[in-house]
Amino acid sequence: MNEQFLKISDLTKVFGKQSNAFTAVDHIDLDVKEGELVTLLGPSGCGKTTTLRMIAGFHTPSSGHVYIDGVEMENIPPNKRPTAMVFQNYALFPHMSVKKNISYGLELRKLTKEQVDEQVTKMINTIGLSGLEGRQPRELSGGQQQRVSLARAMILEPKVLLFDEPLSNLDAKLRVSTRLEIRRIQQRAGITSVYVTHDQEEAMTISDRIVIMNKGLIQQVASPSEIYSHPINRFVAGFIGKVNFLDGIVEDIKDDKFVIKTHNRIITAPYWNKKINKDDRVLFVIRPESIIVKDAEKGDKKSLEATILDAVYFGSQMVYDIKLDDGKILSVEIADPQDNVKYSVGSKVSVAFKQKSLHVLPYEERGENE
C-alpha cells in the first residue's frame, strides 16, 4: 500500500496583500495512505477548507506542493486533476435531471453512450437512487441531493475524493445515517478520501485518522481514539469532547508514572511525555466520564471534597457541575444513573479520578476557544 498516496508538503496559502495579509494555511505537511479516510477538523477559519480547495486545485498555493499518487499537481488545472469533490451545498446543476447530473463528467470523456448509461445505472443503484433518475434536483430531499452529489463525484473514479462539510445542510438525524453510509461506500470502494468538517462527533465516527487544525497549523494527526485519550495540547483536548483541566506540579517520575501534586492531593498518572520533567507545571486532562463521585464520608486521602452545584438528568446519564472546596468547578458525567446514587444540588460529596484515563499535558494558558 502506498503510504503517501496523497502527499501535502509545506503547503501555505496567504490571502490578501502585504499589510492585511492573512495566512489561512501555514506550512503544513500531511501524508494520506491509499484507501484511507482522513478528516480535517477544526473551528471555522482554521484553514481546513482552504487546504481541501488547494488539493482540488481551486486555490493556487502561495507555496508548497500537493502530490497525488506521486504526481506533482502544481501545473494541473482542477478539471484535469484526479480529484472529485462533494460540495457543502451539493452544487447540483439545477437545470439537469439526476441522471444528467451524474453522467455529466463521464460525457466529457470519450465514452460511448452505452458505456455512460451502464456506469450511470450502476452508480444509481449503488447509491440507492433508482427510480429518481428523471427528477430535477429541486424535487429531491436534502439527503437525496447529497447522494446525487456523492454519485457525481464517485462515478469519475477519482484517485482522491474530497468532502467539503457534506452533511452540514442536513438535519441531525439524517446526518447520522448519511455519515454511516458515506463511510460504508468509501470503504467498499477503497477510495482515498479527505473529509472536512467542524463537527467533532462526525470526525470521530467516520475517520481512519483525524487532522486537528487551528489557525492554519496542524495540531495533531492521529486516530480518533488516540486524539481523545492522548490529545497533544490544550487546544486538541478542549476541541474534542468535554474536558476538565486541573493545574498541577510534577513531584516525581517513577515506575512509569507521574506523581503530581494538585489541589493539595498527590495523584499518579500514566507517564507518556518525555518532555515533561520533575517540578514542571502541568495540566491534568480529565474527561467528565473519568470522574468518580461518592458520598462525602466514603472519601479517602486521594479524593477531593466537593459540593454538587448543579444536577441534570439526561436519561442515559447524569451530568453534574461539582464545586471543589477551593472553588474549582468540574463537569462530571455518570453513566447509568438508574444504577447509581443520584445526588441533589447542595450535597457534599467526595471526588476521585479513574487513574488509567488521566492524561497529563505541559502547562498552557487557557485558549480563546474554551
Added chain:
Amino acid sequence: MSNKRSEAIGDLKKIAKEPFLLVSIIVIFYLLIVFVIFPIFQVFKTSLVYEGHFSFQNIKDVLSQPYYIKPLFNSLILGILVATIGTFFGFVFAYAITRTPMKGKGVFRLIATFPMVSPPFVVALACILLFGRAGLLGGWIGNIYGVTGLTIVEVIAYTPTAFLALVGILQAIDPALEEAGSDCGASRLRVFRTIILPLSTPGLVSAWLLVFIQSLADFGNPMILSGNFSVLSVQAYLQITGMYDLPRGATLAIMLLVPTVVAFYLQRYLLSKKSYVTVTGKPTASTIKNLEWYVKLPIYFFCFFFAFVVVLFYGMVVWGSFQKLWGVDSTFTFQNYIQMWNSGKEYIKDSLIIALIVTPITGILSMFIAYITTRKQFIGKNLMEISAMLTFAVPGTVVGIGYILAFNSPSILMPVTLTGSAAIIITLLIFRNLPVGIRNGIAALNQIDPSIEEASIDCGADSGTTFRKITLPMITPALFSSLANSFVRSMTAISAIIFVVSGKWNLITVAILGFVDNSQYAQAAAMSLLLVGIVVIALGVIQLITNTIGKGMNFSNIEK
C-alpha cells in the same frame, strides 16, 4: 511578497492551460481597447492637441466664447430642472404603487414605464403636434422651442427611470417600520417625514443623478425642440457635421462628458455605500391601512395628472399619424403610412438587420464577460470590467464623435476604415449595449453559488464547456433581459448613431428625425408608431420565450 508573485504566476499558468479562456480574454481585451477606449481617447486627443502639440488652447477657446459657454449652462440648467421634477413624479408614482391601495396599479405602472421603450424623441414630436404652431393646444404654453418644451418632454421621457429606481427602494423598506412608527403614535405625515423620507434619501439622490445624466446625454429631444436654447449634445453634433470643426466638437463633447461621469460615479458611490434599506430577501407585503384623504388626494392627483399627460402625448402621435394634414385637414387617411413606407422601407430593413445582428452578439458577449469577471482570476480583470462598463456613463454624442474620429481612417488598432460600413454601426451598438447586459449577468451570477460551476470543473469540464453547459442555462433570464434591452436600444438609439450612419446604411430613428426636419410630422408619427410596434412585438416574443424556457427554471429551492 514573493508568495503573491508565485501565486499570480500559478493563476496565469492555470489560464494558459485553458487555451479557450486565454484566447477569449485576449480577444475581449482587444475589442474593448479598439471599440471603447480608443474612440474616447481620440476625443481627448482631438481636443487637447492644438497645432501639433499638447495644449488646452481648444478648451480655453471654447470657455472664452459665450457662444460655447451657453450650451454648457443650458445643459446643466435643463438637467437640474428635469432631474428635480422627474424625481418628484417618480417618487409620487413609486409611493402610490408601493404604499397606497390605488386601483389599477398595473395600468399605472405600464403608463409610467412606457416612455422607456419608445424612441426618445417621440415625446418631442407629440409636443409639437400638441403645443406647436399648428397644434391642438397651440400657444398654450408659449414657445415650445426652448427650455419650457424641453423640460416637459424630458420629464415625461425620463420620469420612468426615477420611478423604477425608487420603486425598488420603497419596496425594500419594511412596512413594519411604518407600523412601528404609527404604533408609537406618529401621524401618517409624521411617519412619512421621519421614517420613509430619511430611509429613501440615498435612493432619491441616486434617482435624481440618473435622470440628470440622461437629460445631459439626451440628443433626440433637443435636436427637435431646443430652438435658441442650445445644449451641449446638439452643439457638438452641429460643430462636427455642420461646420466640420472636429477640435471644437470634441471639446464640447468633453464638457458634456465630465459632468456626466462625475454624476455617474457619485450615483454608484451612493448606492455602494451601506444604505439603511432593510433588505430581508423576501418582499414584505405592505399592510395598507386606509389612508387619510389628505394623503391620498394629492398623490392620486399627481399620478392621474402624469398618466394623463403620457397618454395624451402618445395619443397625439397616433392621432396625428392618421390625419391628412395636421392642423389643417383632419381627414382620416392611411396616406402617411404609405408615404412613410415608400420613402422609409430601406431604413426599416437596415434597422432590423442591424438590430438582429447586434442583439445576439451583445447578449452572449455580455454574459460571457460577466462570467469571466465574476468567476475567473486573471491579471487585468478589474480593468476589463471597468472598460466594459465605461460606455454606460459616456453620453452617446461623445461615443459617436469618438467613433468617427477613430475609424475614419485605418490605424494600427483597426487596419481598415469602418466609416460608412454597417460594421461601425454594429460595433457601436454592441459596445454601447454591453454594460446593461453585463450588469444583468453579474446580478444573476451573484445569485448562483459558484460551487455549482466548480463542480462542473471538478468533473473535468473546462471553462468554455462550463460556461456553455452550466452557467448560461442558469442565467437564461438575465440573458433574455439583456437581449430585450439590446434590441430595444438598437432600434431606438439616436445620439451616437447619428454620427456613423451613411447613405448605404441608415436607421429608422434617423429617418424619423429627417421627417421632423422637413416638418413632415404625420409621416414621422407614422414611422414612430411602426417602430414602437416592432419593439413591443419583439419584447413580447422575447418575454414569451423566456417564460417557456424559464418554466421549471426557478432555482430558488436550491439551498445556498
